[in-house]
Amino acid sequence: MDTQQNTALTRALAEVPGPLPASGVIHIVIPHTSxxxxxxxxxxxxxxxxxxAVGIAVRIQSLPPGARVGIKELxxxxxxxxxxxxxxLRELEACGYLQRARVRLPGGRIVTRTVFCNxxxxxxxxxxPHAAVQQRPAPVQAQAEAQPPAPAPAPTQASAPAPAAPAARPVTPPAPPPPLTSPPAPPQPPALPFVPLVPPxxxxxxxxxxxxxxSGATPELDRAATALLGDLRRHAPQFTLSETDIRQLAPGVAAWLERDAHPDTIRHTLTNDPPHPLRHxxxxxxxxxxxxxxxxxxxxxxxxAPTRPRIAVTPFQTCDDCDRAYRTEDRAGRTEDRAGRTEGVRTAA
Structure with missing residues (x-):
C-alpha cells in the first residue's frame, strides 16, 4: 500500500483514442487555453x-517583449x-536563433540589444507582401425605397370611393462607386540571411x-635558457616543469636572452600574476x-639625434667708405656696397 497511484493520470490514459503503442512514450494531449x-x-x-540551450530558448520565447535576457537575469x-x-546563448547564436549587438544610445550609453527569432x-x-484591398460597403438605398408602402384603407359602404392616387415616380438608385483599392506596395528586396555575430x-x-x-643558436644560450626554466620552481613552485617542457620552451627563452633581456626580467615576466588555479x-x-x-x-x-642640414648664409661685409653692412660672397675682393660704388663714381666724375 506504500505505492501511490495517480488515478487522474490513469483515467486520462484510458481516454486516449486509438490503440496504445507497445513501447515508447504515450502522449496525453490536453489543449491549452491560456x-x-x-x-x-x-x-x-x-x-x-x-x-x-533548448530550455533557455523556450524560456526566452515565453518572456514578453522588453524583458531582460542577459546572462545574469537568466x-x-x-x-x-x-x-x-x-x-x-552561444549555441543559440551559432544556430541563428539569437543575435546580440552593442548599440550606442543617443545619450552616449552603450547597451546590448538582443534579438530572438523563433x-x-x-x-x-x-x-x-500582399496588397490589401479595402472595399467600401454597398450604398444604402433611398429611405422611400427601403420602407414598404403603407397599405391602402379598405373601402366602406358609407364612405364614397376615394379617388385614385397618382402613380409614384420610380426612384432610380445611384450607381455604386467603384471599390477603393490601395496602391500596390513597392517591391521589397529579399530578406538578407541571418548572419550570427559570433562564429560557430x-x-x-x-x-x-x-x-x-x-637567430644564432649557440650552446651557451641553450644552456642558460635551460637553467633559467629549471630554476623557476625555486621562485614559484607552481611552475614545476618536466624535462620535455623545458626542451620545448628553451628556444623561446634563448630568443629573449639573445635580445639582451636580463634573466631576472624574464623570470618576473613569466611568473608574475599567474591564474588560480594554474592547470597548464x-x-x-x-x-x-x-x-x-x-x-x-x-x-x-x-x-x-639626426643632424639638421645646414643652410648656407651669405656673410655680412662692411663698406670702407660709408660703413654700411651688406651681404656678399666675395670676401677678398670688393669692400664697397652699391652706395659706396655710386658715390665713388660721382667723385670721379
Missing part, C-alpha cells in the same frame, strides 16, 4: 543544440549557473603563433614567451 507558447519541432528536436530565473547559460530558417526564404564553434581557428627562436604552466609560459617578446635593443648609432 498561458502557452508555440515551439517548433525544429527547435525542440534540433540535433546541434543541447537540452540546456541565471537568476533558472537553476543553471552563469557559465551554462552563457554557453547555451524560426530562423524562414528568414532565408524571400517574403512577398566548428569554424576553423587560425594557427597558433610559433614559439620564437634565436607550460602553455602559459609558451603564450607569454610568444606574446611578450621584447624587440632587439637599438644600437648606439640609432640613439643619436
Amino acid at each position: 498561458r502557452f507558447t508555440v515551439v517548433g519541432n525544429h527547435l525542440a528536436q534540433h540535433p546541434d543544440l543541447s537540452c540546456t 541565471a537568476a530565473r533558472c537553476r543553471e549557473g552563469e557559465k551554462r547559460v552563457a554557453a547555451a 524560426q530562423p530558417t524562414a528568414l532565408l526564404r524571400p517574403r512577398h 564553434p566548428t569554424a576553423p581557428k587560425p594557427p597558433p603563433t610559433p614559439l620564437p627562436r634565436p 604552466p607550460a602553455k602559459l609560459l609558451r603564450h607569454r614567451l610568444t606574446a611578450l617578446l621584447p624587440p632587439p635593443l637599438p644600437g648606439s648609432l640609432d640613439l643619436v
Whole structure:
C-alpha cells in the first residue's frame, strides 16, 4: 500500500483514442487555453543544440517583449549557473536563433540589444507582401425605397370611393462607386540571411603563433635558457616543469636572452600574476614567451639625434667708405656696397 497511484493520470490514459503503442512514450494531449507558447519541432528536436540551450530558448520565447535576457537575469530565473547559460546563448547564436549587438544610445550609453527569432530558417526564404484591398460597403438605398408602402384603407359602404392616387415616380438608385483599392506596395528586396555575430564553434581557428627562436643558436644560450626554466620552481613552485617542457620552451627563452633581456626580467615576466588555479604552466609560459617578446635593443648609432642640414648664409661685409653692412660672397675682393660704388663714381666724375 506504500505505492501511490495517480488515478487522474490513469483515467486520462484510458481516454486516449486509438490503440496504445507497445513501447515508447504515450502522449496525453490536453489543449491549452491560456498561458502557452508555440515551439517548433525544429527547435525542440534540433540535433546541434543541447537540452540546456533548448530550455533557455523556450524560456526566452515565453518572456514578453522588453524583458531582460542577459546572462545574469537568466541565471537568476533558472537553476543553471552563469557559465551554462552563457554557453547555451552561444549555441543559440551559432544556430541563428539569437543575435546580440552593442548599440550606442543617443545619450552616449552603450547597451546590448538582443534579438530572438523563433524560426530562423524562414528568414532565408524571400517574403512577398500582399496588397490589401479595402472595399467600401454597398450604398444604402433611398429611405422611400427601403420602407414598404403603407397599405391602402379598405373601402366602406358609407364612405364614397376615394379617388385614385397618382402613380409614384420610380426612384432610380445611384450607381455604386467603384471599390477603393490601395496602391500596390513597392517591391521589397529579399530578406538578407541571418548572419550570427559570433562564429560557430566548428569554424576553423587560425594557427597558433610559433614559439620564437634565436637567430644564432649557440650552446651557451641553450644552456642558460635551460637553467633559467629549471630554476623557476625555486621562485614559484607552481611552475614545476618536466624535462620535455623545458626542451620545448628553451628556444623561446634563448630568443629573449639573445635580445639582451636580463634573466631576472624574464623570470618576473613569466611568473608574475599567474591564474588560480594554474592547470597548464607550460602553455602559459609558451603564450607569454610568444606574446611578450621584447624587440632587439637599438644600437648606439640609432640613439643619436639626426643632424639638421645646414643652410648656407651669405656673410655680412662692411663698406670702407660709408660703413654700411651688406651681404656678399666675395670676401677678398670688393669692400664697397652699391652706395659706396655710386658715390665713388660721382667723385670721379
